[in-house]
Amino acid sequence: MKSVEQHVSDIVKLVAAPEPIELDLLRAHGSVLAETVFATVSLPQFDNSSMDGYAVRAQDVADASPQKPVRLTVVADIPAGDPGATAIPPGRAARIMTGAPMPVGADTVVPVEWTDGGVANVAIHQAPRRGNAIRRAGSDVEAGTAVLTAGARIGSAEMAVLSAVGRRSALVYPRPRVVVLSTGEELVEPGRPLGPGQIWESNSFMLTAAAIEAGCAGYRQGFIGDEPAAVLDTLDDVLSQADIIVTTGGVSMGAYDVVKEVLARLGTVRFEKVAVQPGMPQGFGTVGDSNTPIITLPGNPVSAYVSFHLFVLPALHKMRGLPEEPLPSVSARLLEPVTSPEGRRSYLRAVLDYDEPGAATAYTAAPASRQSSHQLSALAETNALVVVPESVTRLPEGSVVEVIKLPSR
Ligand SMILES: Nc1nc2c(c(=O)[nH]1)N[C@H]1C(S)=C(S)[C@@H](COP(=O)(O)OP(=O)(O)OC[C@H]3O[C@@H](n4cnc5c(N)ncnc54)[C@H](O)[C@@H]3O)O[C@H]1N2
Numbered sequence: 001m002k003s004v005e006q007h008v009s010d011i012v013k014l015v016a017a018p019e020p021i022e023l024d025l026l027r028a029h030g031s032v033l034a035e036t037v038f039a040t041v042s043l044p045q046f047d048n049s050s051m052d053g054y055a056v057r058a059q060d061v062a063d064a065s066p067q068k069p070v071r072l073t074v075v076a077d078i079p080a081g082d083p084g085a086t087a088i089p090p091g092r093a094a095r096i097m098t099g100a101p102m103p104v105g106a107d108t109v110v111p112v113e114w115t116d117g118g119v120a121n122v123a124i125h126q127a128p129r130r131g132n133a134i135r136r137a138g139s140d141v142e143a144g145t146a147v148l149t150a151g152a153r154i155g156s157a158e159m160a161v162l163s164a165v166g167r168r169s170a171l172v173y174p175r176p177r178v179v180v181l182s183t184g185e186e187l188v189e190p191g192r193p194l195g196p197g198q199i200w201e202s203n204s205f206m207l208t209a210a211a212i213e214a215g216c217a218g219y220r221q222g223f224i225g226d227e228p229a230a231v232l233d234t235l236d237d238v239l240s241q242a243d244i245i246v247t248t249g250g251v252s253m254g255a256y257d258v259v260k261e262v263l264a265r266l267g268t269v270r271f272e273k274v275a276v277q278p279g280m281p282q283g284f285g286t287v288g289d290s291n292t293p294i295i296t297l298p299g300n301p302v303s304a305y306v307s308f309h310l311f312v313l314p315a316l317h318k319m320r321g322l323p324e325e326p327l328p329s330v331s332a333r334l335l336e337p338v339t340s341p342e343g344r345r346s347y348l349r350a351v352l353d354y355d356e357p358g359a360a361t362a363y364t365a366a367p368a369s370r371q372s373s374h375q376l377s378a379l380a381e382t383n384a385l386v387v388v389p390e391s392v393t394r395l396p397e398g399s400v401v402e403v404i405k406l407p408s409r
């Protein structure tokens with residue numbers, strides 16, 4: 001049987017690294033930055049007030065106290081957005097709002113709470129230190145510095161930085177479009193009634209969500225029955241919308257394993273057994289004139305979920321322009337004994353907990369009691385995968401094992 005590493009490597013080789021494109025900011029959300037972004041101006045660009053209050057000269061209010069408030073004439077009102085042309089003479093104040101530029105002549109802001117809030121005149125009853133409540137030009141970002149480096153994932157924080165330095169668009173690796181298609185004559189759309197022998201379809205929902213969680217644009221094509229012509233037609237339809245197609249079901253040994261039958265005829269898709277549990281029957285290749293990559297996962301829901309994380313995620317990372325790195329893992333102490341088939345590497349669903357910071361391993365792993373590949377309820381109850389090597393068939397409670405943390409769990 002093929003090793004897990006070989007299968008990961010084959011699938012990663014199957015997909016291409018992305019070409020960068022310029023995208024408008026909100027469309028760039030979730031993409032990976034393909035350029036380093038420099039600030040063309042300083043942020044803030046000008047000294048401004050960090051509080052609503054009064055712009056003054058510190059020396060004019062140095063003696064202010066509750067017993068002897070200092071009274072100043074207010075000569076101007078400076079809202080945020082003021083062009084900053086105001087000047088105050090000695091012994092005068094200007095009412096100033098948060099974010100408004102400091103007037104020429106003032107060196108300090110007195111918060112409104114330290115005053116009587118006067119409009120024509122103001123009584124100040126607490127002396128500020130010089131420079132109080134002023135945000136200096138360049139105190140956030142200096143002009144010419146890099147604010148984001150190539151490779152950054154554009155989330156809400158990066159969106160804030162890009163727009164604040166005046167960028168309307170960015171050079172990015174766009175999110176790969178992942179089309180998810182399931183097969184099976186027994187499948188019924190959730191929300192519709194079930195007939196005898198039927199089940200509600202879940203794989204395409206699960207994997208579309210997983211693709212979106214992985215930073216891709218996930219599209220649920222839904223599911224089709226076991227009719228080869230329908231499978232071919234549907235694949236043809238989705239080719240133009242997909243950077244990669246992920247299918248589930250129909251890849252084992254059954255008489256109706258339609259994905260295998262149809263794609264094997266197209267010639268470029270290989271079907272293999274990988275030494276893994278769950279997720280042994282796997283396939284990958286390309287379809288159509290566009291040579292669109294296709295990964296065919298097994299239909300059992302837990303097998304599809306685990307194989308997505310083991311085999312599809314690394315490819316999606318490459319397609320997003322991210323470095324190839326495995327999912328993070330830690331060493332943990334097993335809270336229950338586990339078993340595993342000889343010659344296959346098991347990935348057992350488990351709850352990983354941070355337990356005793358002082359102990360040899362600070363983590364514990366509690367394997368789910370339901371480990372069969374149809375027992376999908378265990379997926380939502382767990383957050384990690386315990387790895388049991390190919391040569392190991394049982395491990396007692398207390399064994400220290402490698403545990404992979406599942407993303408977004
Ligand atoms: N004689 C053999 N039988 C099986 C073998 C084998 O080596 N020899 N391998 C088993 C393993 S391991 C797996 S995994 C499955 C893979 O089967 P397929 O990929 O062909 O998937 P199906 O037969 O279509 O479905 C399997 C199972 O999963 C349910 N399913 C399928 N699609 C969905 C969906 N979209 N949503 C929810 N549930 C789904 C389906 O009803 C079946 O129960 O083969 C074993 N058999």
Ligand code: MOO
Pocket residue numbers: 276277278279280281298300303373
């Ligand atoms: O290898 Mo299959 O994926 O267990 O159920």
